[in-house]
Amino acid sequence: MVERRRTPRGDRLWEQVLEKVRHLQARMREESERRHIAEALGRPVRRTILDADGKVILDFGEPVTYAAADEARRAGVLDALLEAVDRDESHRKGESRHKDESHHKDESHRREE
Numbered sequence: 070m071v072e073r074r075r076t077p078r079g080d081r082l083w084e085q086v087l088e089k090v091r092h093l094q095a096r097m098r099e100e101s102e103r104r105h106i107a108e109a110l111g112r113p114v115r116r117t118i119l120d121a122d123g124k125v126i127l128d129f130g131e132p133v134t135y136a137a138a139d140e141a142r143r144a145g146v147l148d149a150l151l152e153a154v155d156r157d158e159s160h161r162k163g164e165s166r167h168k169d170e171s172h173h174k175d176e177s178h179r180r181e182e
Contacts, residue, residue, distance in 0.1 A: 106133075106151070111132050112155055113131060113133075115154070116153045117129050118149060119146070120146060121146075
């Protein structure tokens with residue numbers, strides 16, 4: 070087995086590679102977090118979200134907002150908030166589960182006239 074000698078240049082290069090990997094991992098985590106928050110906006114939570122002091126960030130049924138997500142992030146409970154989001158599409162703010170059906174009814178009603 071050949072023994073490889075470590076050199077200062079090799080060590081610096083390796084540290085640069087590791088730093089780049091850490092940077093890319095952080096960017097991926099941030100992007101994933103942004104995407105999850107965007108998907109949660111306007112949806113209600115299925116349980117009350119508290120900070121470490123017991124202060125309510127979001128109460129049961131309240132919709133997720135940017136302010137609430139930011140407060141949860143600072144309190145270290147963003148994961149709990151995102152896990153508590155109700156994923157039922159009918160809860161999206163300003164949307165109806167039967168939105169498409171009502172659109173079709175309106176069109177068919179106009180055709181009959």
